[in-house]
Amino acid sequence: MTVLQLIFLLTAAATLASGMMVVASPNLVHAALWLIIALAGVTVLFVLLEAGFLAVVQVAVYIGAIAILIIFAVMLTRRIAADSQSQVTRSWWLAALASLLLFGGLLAMLTQIPTLTAGAPVLPGNPGDIVRDLGQSLVSLDQYVLPFETASVLLLAALIGAIVIALPPKAAGAEGGES
Amino acid sequence: MRPEILSWLIPLPPILSFFLIVLFAHRSNRLSHTIAVGAMLISWALAMSVFILALSVERLGEHPLASSIAWLPTAGTALHIGVLIDPLGAVTLFFVAWTCLAIFVYSVGYHNFGSPRDNEDVPGLPPRAGGIEPMYARFFAFISLFAFGMLTLVVSDNLLTLFIGWEIMGLCSYLLIGFWYAKESARKAMVKAFMTTRVGDVFMLLGLAYLYSVTGTLSYRAIFSAPVLERLAASPSVVAGLSIAGLIGLLLFLGTVGKSAQWPLHVWLPDAMEGPTPVSAMIHAATMVSAGVYLILRFFPLITAGWYEGQALTPTMWVIAAIGAFTALFAATIAVTQNDIKRVLAYSTISQLGYMVAAVGIGAFVAAAFHLITHAFFKALLFLGSGSVIHGVEHGAHATHEHIDANDMRNMGGLRRKMPITFWAFVAGGLALSGFPLVTAGFWSKDEILGHAYETGQVWVFGALVLAALLTALYTGRQITLTFLGGPRSSAAEHARESVPTMTIPLVILAVFAVGAGWLGIADDFPVLGGVLPNWFHAFVGGTLLEEPAATHFNAVPVLASVLAALGGLFLGWLVYRRVRAEQADPLVGPLGPVYTLLQRKYYFDELYSFAFVRPAYWFAETFTSRWLDRVVIDGILHGIGRFALRVGSFLRNVIDLPIINGSGDMVGEGVKRGGRGLRWIQTGRVQFYLVVGLLFAGLVLSYTLAIRP
């Protein structure tokens, strides 16, 4: 058992555990906080996979924006007696069953493929070059500039859409006319 | 113009007149009678021209004026129709033209032309008080059509157009007898006349068809050729004992029995007096009933085929003679007891036609034709005279506001002074009818028949005819005495007046013929007078037949018998009736007793026929056919079919249409609804549910493609 493996196992366990707490916790604020921990665990895994840029993006975007957004949403939609009621649907067993089945299937499939047990190949070039190459690939014309730009348009649309949807009713007309 | 072409034109003016009056002229009375009389005048002129031209032809019998056209093409041959003017046709044309013209002119006055229309007169009833007849134009239309029918019959050269004319006259007789259709007696009489003559016509048509089927032609010249006649006389027919010629002759004679009112089909003629008097004169005295005799005269060669003078009569001839003689006597006995002036003349007509028929039966062709012509003149004269008398008495009745039957002789009397022209004309006709010796036409013609009967040894016929002659004179004397002599028996008769000239002039003309027509047929060996005038008639008409018949030899017995009968009868009639008062019973009632009632009731033949034929026919029509067959059987079948169809329909509806067809249609809709209702629980509206379902299906598909069918 190497150090990396240990780190991996610990992180994975923590992430999975906090994931389960996310879906099991009756208090939504607690669930949001557990979500932050899960996201942090994913960050560590990114680092283990030598995708440092992505780890940082994970922290900044997921934890820093999305998780906060979720907390905002929880706060904005609180009901007085919300936490005392049941937090799962009547047919939660069906969902559990489905999830288990899916996991079982995936597991069965994955263990049958031999190449997956091999170790990680050597990373070509410097680790520092990865970020530079990544950045350049995102904006170079013969690589991934199109998806990059499309994604930015998508973000713009989502931004505007979210604002329009979430506006209070009276201000929706004015904002819609203006934009 | 050739006389044949003129002959074609003779029937044409009256039919044109009929159509013109019916379609255009019927609103104007003057125009109607002008067209009618004018048309008849043209036909008369054409007929006279043809007659004169015919007279000039040498041996007209062998070279008749003839013309025919192919009318109806049938396969290889064609049916020919045409005109034929032989001696018989020529003399018939002569008297038909004269009598019809006289009667047309008479009708103008008879229907009171010139008098204003009485507003209380109803169409369908005779004018009450001397106003113009409301249906004036209609009358002239009908008699024009009738004249067309008679002229067609006379000029035709084949049995088919003869039959056409025959039937047209039957129709006009029907229409004219019931001219005053609002009277129930007239309506009954018109139907009776038509039905009775129809019986005869059926047999005539059978004879016609049989003749056509045997000879293949209906044309006279083809049938009356010697080879054809010999063949027909020699071959036996379907009836045992009769040759084909005999059977056809008998069947055609049955048509004559109907049309000329011989016993047993005589019952319609007296009732036919319901029609206006010109109708009685023309149709039922001079022309239509004469058509029956004309038919058997025309077919004399066929009737007498295989018979030669001096032989015993063939069965057909015997039947004809028997019926003729019997009818002559039978009708004369009834005439003695009748009180209606026209009815006496009707029975007299039946009786005289019996004379002619009997003459044909015993083979006296020329005598029969002679009597036909003289009778037409004097009978028409007598009828027109009676019409004049009736008009005079009606005028008197209207003047004195008396309501009496103007036809009844018991209400007349003394009219000699009031209506002199009518009186003398009537006397002329009456004497001719009785056979007053020498000066009247009736004597010569009747004498010839009696002479022929005596000469050929037909004793029964001779006896019957002499007896009938006596009775004829008797009732004629009675009629003249009751009507004109003595004193008036009612105030109507006292105030009678003479008729207008349009009525009296035709009387005078006919009187001339009634007196003079006989002198053309005086036998050559008649004492004193024979040979003074040649027996033109015998020579001319006798030429019609293939072998000219021998002239009757003068024999004192029949002449004496007829003279005695005539003078004796007239005298007796005058004697018995000259002092009859009003309201007095008939002098003959006492002596004759129950026989008188029998005679007056016409031997109860009307009652017999009503019982034997008319009532069963009504029963058959009303009960059997109408009630049973029509309503029960036929309607029953129809209703049954209807009910069955209804049942089939409701079965189809309830068993097939509603459950199956409607049901399957409904089921589609219902099925969709139920299916929807069954499936809609999936549509929960909850997102998570949708996701789960989607996941499950995705899993299913995935496992299928990966595991079972990779």
Place this chain on the structure above:
Amino acid sequence: MIPLSWYLIFAAALFCIGLYGALARRNSVAIIMGIELMLNAVNINLVAFWRYITPGFLAGQVFAIIVFAVAASEAAVGLALIISIYRKRSTVVAEEIDMLKW
């Protein structure tokens, strides 16, 4: 050295947990949280495959970056929707938002 399969199994497990959360939780925001977990599992998958199969080919990372962008926009719009619905219906329970029910 960590075999690829460990990462994949982990990602699968995280995905299934997130799936359970998305399907079984009543609160709409909790469902969003489950979805975020699923998206993260996908990201792990992508990066793991990049690292182990095609390390010289940067498409894997780019893909993961795009997924980040999409996830962010989706979370933003989703939460905006939830807030809008909450304003109208005064509820965030997914089961109670069934206006498209038959």
